[in-house]
Amino acid sequence: MMNVTIRKYDISDAESIVNMINRDEYNLQKGMTIQEFERYLDDPGARSRDHTFVAVSYEQIIGYISLCFVETANGSKVDSFVAIEADWHGKGIGTILIQFILEHLKECAGKENSMLNFVLRVDSRADEMLETALLHDMQKRHVVLLLSNKELTSPNITHLMNGCYISSPTIKDAAAWAAIYNDAFNGKKTAESVVHEFNSSEFNSELYVLACNMKGEPVAFISAKLVGEVGQIPTLAVRRDAQSQGIGTYLLLEIIDRLQMAGAKEVTLSVSSTNTKAINLYEKNGFTPYAKRSYYFKKISAND
Helix, strand or coil, rough: CCCCEEECHHHHHHHHHHHHHHHHHCCCCCCHHHHHHHHHHHCCCCCCHHEEEEEECCEEEEEEEEEEEEEEEEEEEEEEEEEEHHHHCCHHHHHHHHHHHHHHHHHHHHHHHCEEEEEEEEHHHHHHHHHHHHHHHCEEEEEEEEECCCCCCCCCCHHCCCCCCCCCCHHHHHHHHHHHHHHHHHHCHHHHHHHHHCCCCCCHHHHHHEECCCCCEEEEEEEEECCCEEEEEEEECCHHHHCCCCHHHHHHHHHHHHHHHHHHCCCEEEEEEECCCHHHHHCCCCCCEEEEEEEEEEEECCCC
């Protein structure tokens, strides 16, 4: 019988967790640093620090799970971030962690008298998480394609500016940055959360680009980070009334050029499988799919 216990996260666990994340080539958070992990736990409104747990066997951390509470137009969503030590893959640690979290969220739902939507991301290359999702009767809601561009070029993109200009965002742009995101994705990002991100030691002003129209109104942005020789683009957002004007293409090619100059040999990003407009944009600019990430949901209430 496995000797596995689950306890609440302590700051002394950070190094072990970050090392575990970065050894997992499929992990969504790969490239994490201790400073970035700690910053993530204190993202305003996410409540992650109080809802992060580690699985321990004989004093060794063998897995972790962290929750991020997000208010959306459809209610409270609880995203999860999971990592399991490589030697423990296929031994049921994922199932143990998810079962613990489901019970934990049931208690939270009871205390808050609310319905929670728990989300588990399942990579198409990781069978254990898929088995765990199905075991707990989770329902697949949507699929994200993971795309990669390994044939980087430096095209002349001046002609694509199309009546807009770009700059590196500062704290004063936080409200506009959040507003663009919320308009593009029907989200509820706050300016406070953006300020928290911009104040991070991981923030690189060369890899965050804000686009404004000729009236000086912020209409789009793109953000990126460099992990080794891989550039990652977490977000490209264009305000709906500014879409189909070439701004997204301009920002994408601009950030690829910046990543390449910073040393990237490959650039990756993700996109909803139903967002055909964005998929066409990425494929026209050298990106091809290499994997999928499915989002499994489970509604949780105190009465479940």
